[in-house]
Amino acid sequence: MTETTENNTGCEPPSPQQHITFLLRKYKLVEGLVNLQDLQDQSHTVSSVQKQNLAELQNYLNQLHPADIAHILEALPLEDRLLIWSLVKAEHDGDVLLETSDAVRATLITDMGNQELVAATEYLDTDEIADLAPDLPQNVIADVFRSLPVEEREQLRAAMSYPEDSVGALMDFDVITIREDVRLEVVLRYLRRLEELPDHTDQLFVVDRNEQLKGVLLINRLLVSDPETLVADVMTAEIIKLHPGDVAQQAANAFERYDLVSASVVDDTDKLLGRVTVNTVIDFIRDKAENEALNLAGLSEEEDIFAPVLKSVKNRWGWLAINLVTAFIASRVIGLFEDSIEKLVALAALMPIVAGIGGNSGNQTITMIVRALALEQINTGSAWKLLVKEVGVSLVNGLMWGTIIGAFTFAIYQNAELGLIMTMAMVLNLLLAAILGVLIPLTLRKLGRDPALGSSVMITAVTDSGGFFIFLGLATIFLL
Amino acid sequence: MTETTENNTGCEPPSPQQHITFLLRKYKLVEGLVNLQDLQDQSHTVSSVQKQNLAELQNYLNQLHPADIAHILEALPLEDRLLIWSLVKAEHDGDVLLETSDAVRATLITDMGNQELVAATEYLDTDEIADLAPDLPQNVIADVFRSLPVEEREQLRAAMSYPEDSVGALMDFDVITIREDVRLEVVLRYLRRLEELPDHTDQLFVVDRNEQLKGVLLINRLLVSDPETLVADVMTAEIIKLHPGDVAQQAANAFERYDLVSASVVDDTDKLLGRVTVNTVIDFIRDKAENEALNLAGLSEEEDIFAPVLKSVKNRWGWLAINLVTAFIASRVIGLFEDSIEKLVALAALMPIVAGIGGNSGNQTITMIVRALALEQINTGSAWKLLVKEVGVSLVNGLMWGTIIGAFTFAIYQNAELGLIMTMAMVLNLLLAAILGVLIPLTLRKLGRDPALGSSVMITAVTDSGGFFIFLGLATIFLL
Numbered sequence: 001m002t003e004t005t006e007n008n009t010g011c012e013p014p015s016p017q018q019h020i021t022f023l024l025r026k027y028k029l030v031e032g033l034v035n036l037q038d039l040q041d042q043s044h045t046v047s048s049v050q051k052q053n054l055a056e057l058q059n060y061l062n063q064l065h066p067a068d069i070a071h072i073l074e075a076l077p078l079e080d081r082l083l084i085w086s087l088v089k090a091e092h093d094g095d096v097l098l099e100t101s102d103a104v105r106a107t108l109i110t111d112m113g114n115q116e117l118v119a120a121t122e123y124l125d126t127d128e129i130a131d132l133a134p135d136l137p138q139n140v141i142a143d144v145f146r147s148l149p150v151e152e153r154e155q156l157r158a159a160m161s162y163p164e165d166s167v168g169a170l171m172d173f174d175v176i177t178i179r180e181d182v183r184l185e186v187v188l189r190y191l192r193r194l195e196e197l198p199d200h201t202d203q204l205f206v207v208d209r210n211e212q213l214k215g216v217l218l219i220n221r222l223l224v225s226d227p228e229t230l231v232a233d234v235m236t237a238e239i240i241k242l243h244p245g246d247v248a249q250q251a252a253n254a255f256e257r258y259d260l261v262s263a264s265v266v267d268d269t270d271k272l273l274g275r276v277t278v279n280t281v282i283d284f285i286r287d288k289a290e291n292e293a294l295n296l297a298g299l300s301e302e303e304d305i306f307a308p309v310l311k312s313v314k315n316r317w318g319w320l321a322i323n324l325v326t327a328f329i330a331s332r333v334i335g336l337f338e339d340s341i342e343k344l345v346a347l348a349a350l351m352p353i354v355a356g357i358g359g360n361s362g363n364q365t366i367t368m369i370v371r372a373l374a375l376e377q378i379n380t381g382s383a384w385k386l387l388v389k390e391v392g393v394s395l396v397n398g399l400m401w402g403t404i405i406g407a408f409t410f411a412i413y414q415n416a417e418l419g420l421i422m423t424m425a426m427v428l429n430l431l432l433a434a435i436l437g438v439l440i441p442l443t444l445r446k447l448g449r450d451p452a453l454g455s456s457v458m459i460t461a462v463t464d465s466g467g468f469f470i471f472l473g474l475a476t477i478f479l480l
Numbered sequence: 481m482t483e484t485t486e487n488n489t490g491c492e493p494p495s496p497q498q499h500i501t502f503l504l505r506k507y508k509l510v511e512g513l514v515n516l517q518d519l520q521d522q523s524h525t526v527s528s529v530q531k532q533n534l535a536e537l538q539n540y541l542n543q544l545h546p547a548d549i550a551h552i553l554e555a556l557p558l559e560d561r562l563l564i565w566s567l568v569k570a571e572h573d574g575d576v577l578l579e580t581s582d583a584v585r586a587t588l589i590t591d592m593g594n595q596e597l598v599a600a601t602e603y604l605d606t607d608e609i610a611d612l613a614p615d616l617p618q619n620v621i622a623d624v625f626r627s628l629p630v631e632e633r634e635q636l637r638a639a640m641s642y643p644e645d646s647v648g649a650l651m652d653f654d655v656i657t658i659r660e661d662v663r664l665e666v667v668l669r670y671l672r673r674l675e676e677l678p679d680h681t682d683q684l685f686v687v688d689r690n691e692q693l694k695g696v697l698l699i700n701r702l703l704v705s706d707p708e709t710l711v712a713d714v715m716t717a718e719i720i721k722l723h724p725g726d727v728a729q730q731a732a733n734a735f736e737r738y739d740l741v742s743a744s745v746v747d748d749t750d751k752l753l754g755r756v757t758v759n760t761v762i763d764f765i766r767d768k769a770e771n772e773a774l775n776l777a778g779l780s781e782e783e784d785i786f787a788p789v790l791k792s793v794k795n796r797w798g799w800l801a802i803n804l805v806t807a808f809i810a811s812r813v814i815g816l817f818e819d820s821i822e823k824l825v826a827l828a829a830l831m832p833i834v835a836g837i838g839g840n841s842g843n844q845t846i847t848m849i850v851r852a853l854a855l856e857q858i859n860t861g862s863a864w865k866l867l868v869k870e871v872g873v874s875l876v877n878g879l880m881w882g883t884i885i886g887a888f889t890f891a892i893y894q895n896a897e898l899g900l901i902m903t904m905a906m907v908l909n910l911l912l913a914a915i916l917g918v919l920i921p922l923t924l925r926k927l928g929r930d931p932a933l934g935s936s937v938m939i940t941a942v943t944d945s946g947g948f949f950i951f952l953g954l955a956t957i958f959l960l
Binding site: 017021065067068071074075077099188191192194195196197199200201202219220221223224225226255256257258259261278279281282283285286289290292293294296297298299302303305306307309310312313316319320323324326327328330331332334335338341342345346347348349350351352353355356357360361363364366367368371372375376377378379381382385386389392393396397400401404405408412464468 | 497501545547548551554555557579668671672674675676677679680681682699700701703704705706735736737738739741758759761762763765766769770772773774776777778779782783785786787789790792793796799800803804806807808810811812814815818821822825826827828829830831832833835836837840841843844846847848851852855856857858859861862865866869872873876877880881884885888892944948
């Protein structure tokens with residue numbers, strides 16, 4: 001773990017990003033000069049300035065933490081990004097690739113030769129190579145396999161076999177194991193012989209002859225205990241054991257609830273396979289929150305903000321297509337009532353209000369239910385209670401906002417019946433929104449689907465078409 | 481840190497939540513019986529069964545980790561929640577309160593007497609009391625202050641003084657400090673004299689006589705180094721130093737980027753004030769992601785899913801009111817064109833399509849920009865590039881989807897000009913969405929506001945009213 005000083009009070013020094021931009025501009029300024037001067041055949045003098053600036057840039061860059069380099073690359077347009085990338089030392093390449101977003105990583109990998117890619121993996125652990133693997137060309141992966149010693153080859157194969165959202169995909173193999181029948185003093189001597197401990201080593205894993213996990217020795221316990229004590233006497237036997245096939249979210253929940261720094265991963269026979277550490281869990285939580293936000297807006301994956309136009313169009317395609325379909329259905333519902341609208345054109349101006357408020361209210365209900373489902377706060381007994389409550393909320397909201405809207409309608413169109421119909425339509429559409437806002441996510445869950453995915457689109461489709469139908473239908477029956 | 485065994489493969493044992501529900505039902509079943517039997521005057525025999533069941537429930541409950549108890553309380557309707565809460569041991573009360581959501585915490589605190597509340601804080605650290613303080617009655621806080629020793633009273637006052645989203649609010653005071661001129665052996669002996677180390681102690685803080693921070697001694701370094709070495713020779717001098725006034729998000733970014741377990745907090749003179757640990761950071765990240773999701777849907781705060789109807793209505797009030805206003809404006813825009821709609825009623829059926837797709841496309845742009853702003857990927861130079869790109873994406877989308885919609889329109893209404901106007905309106909509204917999708921969040925940011933808050937409402941308002949105006953305006957000019 002490399003650490004850097006961050007000083008954010010008083011007069012702020014330039015951030016690494018600002019400094020790189022400055023050096024880059026300086027370099028490019030001279031590069032522009034070179035092209036001019038080339039024509040005048042004085043290239044060699046200016047070229048030395050250029051070289052010097054480039055060296056300054058490279059020097060500064062390679063002092064930075066790989067995560068900071070990744071961040072700088074993500075914030076640069078493609079051309080500058082590749083220039084900077086070519087200056088990063090080969091030994092940092094792998095770490096930087098690990099830290100970039102998928103979209104930006106793809107642009108960097110495309111720019112690298114196969115040999116360069118294989119070389120980049122040499123500085124990585126097998127679990128890290130497995131994280132990169134989906135983005136690497138097939139023949140690079142084959143070369144990487146060939147370059148690894150047998151044991152690591154097996155680890156890589158195992159790591160690559162776990163599905164993306166499983167505990168196995170979060171796991172690393174940096175475990176220190178000890179036996180329970182030794183004294184702490186022996187453990188301390190054993191540790192001292194290691195040059196360094198793996199990051200996030202807050203516990204040592206106590207295993208028997210068959211590598212079965214018996215417990216853990218917390219480092220904090222090791223430090224405060226008498227060196228003459230046996231491991232068995234100070235180890236913790238009741239521990240969190242994750243399994244590689246568990247969903248990653250379960251591991252994240254355990255880390256959050258029990259404030260873990262690392263946790264063991266074992267197979268069905270309790271054999272120790274590896275561990276999950278808190279930094280991986282943080283990355284998982286962040287990625288997940290981000291993906292949810294992107295999916296809600298209909299972006300199928302994170303987007304390189306400097307991606308070419310056509311690539312971005314593709315990323316946003318699916319959602320707009322779905323929306324077009326639901327908008328068409330709503331349009332056809334209105335089409336059914338064209339005669340009514342022709343007779344009373346105010347209906348056209350009022351109908352989007354009913355649909356819009358219904359959609360908003362439905363989305364509030366959906367958000368609450370999806371969140372409660374994710375936190376496992378809903379069971380069969382409480383589902384009914386929730387439905388009753390949401391219906392109650394929508395009744396109150398419908399009567400309240402419906403009355404306000406009804407009054408406005410009356411004020412504008414001087415038509416009391418029209419106002420009354422607005423109120424009725426609001427109440428009914430909010431009821432529809434509440435009932436389906438509870439039922440849609442619960443049904444998706446029952447069907448084994450992710451309730452967060454698509455339920456917002458569905459509720460909006462229902463409240464749009466439903467809102468138009470209810471309002472125009474009521475008007476047709478009672479007014480015309 | 482209490483640890484529990486989680487076993488998720490094969491035949492699953494009931495989760496704590498399921499088990500509590502089972503025990504609760506058992507208890508209530510008997511309680512129901514009691515009421516029946518009371519009438520027949522046989523209460524004393526059944527009452528002993530009831531007592532036994534209650535004891536079983538209480539027993540099981542108090543073996544659980546406070547975080548698990550909090551989770552169970554959140555998933556129970558109010559009446560059951562308070563029953564279970566009354567069974568939790570007083571010494572766990574504080575920890576459980578810390579782990580519950582704000583909304584549920586309020587229901588629990590309302591149920592407790594002042595004395596009980598003061599007692600609950602006795603088992604908490606000062607930074608934890610500060611976290612609870614906003615929810616405690618004023619006189620309870622006064623009593624707590626009186627009960628604390630002077631030093632802790634000062635800590636509590638300091639902790640309570642930091643604004644909610646600052647590093648100071650995440651900070652705790654559990655630091656172990658050492659001097660740089662001692663040998664590691666002395667450090668080891670010093671640690672052994674402590675009964676236990678604070679959770680998440682992955683480093684000891686090296687300070688001088690004035691409590692100024694000189695560096696840190698990583699525990700992992702301590703363990704592998706020769707005990708005869710001086711602290712000064714193995715300590716890390718270049719470290720992350722947070723300041724209590726920094727925004728908490730900065731600390732979270734540092735933890736995520738540099739994979740930290742703990743980080744020092746210092747004042748302007750480098751005096752060590754405390755530390756931030758990774759478990760607090762995880763809670764912060766989760767809370768933040770959750771609040772963003774809730775705000776997007778217009779829920780002003782997290783809601784107890786079993787909250788009474790009127791409380792929920794209040795929580796959802798603001799958003800619906802704002803939406804009502806924007807819907808009214810859109811409605812008045814349509815009202816301007818009532819003559820046109822009367823002449824060609826198909827306009828009424830088609831206009832929601834233009835508005836809807838514009839809103840979706842605008843929200844995609846907003847989401848991308850807000851995310852890029854949060855990750856600090858946008859500077860003045862790249863803002864222009866982004867605007868050009870988004871305009872390009874919306875042109876492609878507009879022409880593509882616009883043509884499809886135009887063709888459908890022609891197919892349904894047999895009116896080529898109407899189809900053409902649909903296409904034009906789509907292109908123009910998507911352009912409007914793209915331009916404002918970039919400008920709204922950037923402007924909010926310039927004004928020092930949170931670009932995530934409200935930009936989605938604003939873009940939808942613009943694309944709704946704008947879409948109606950563009951489509952109906954074009955139709956009025958070219959068709960009628």
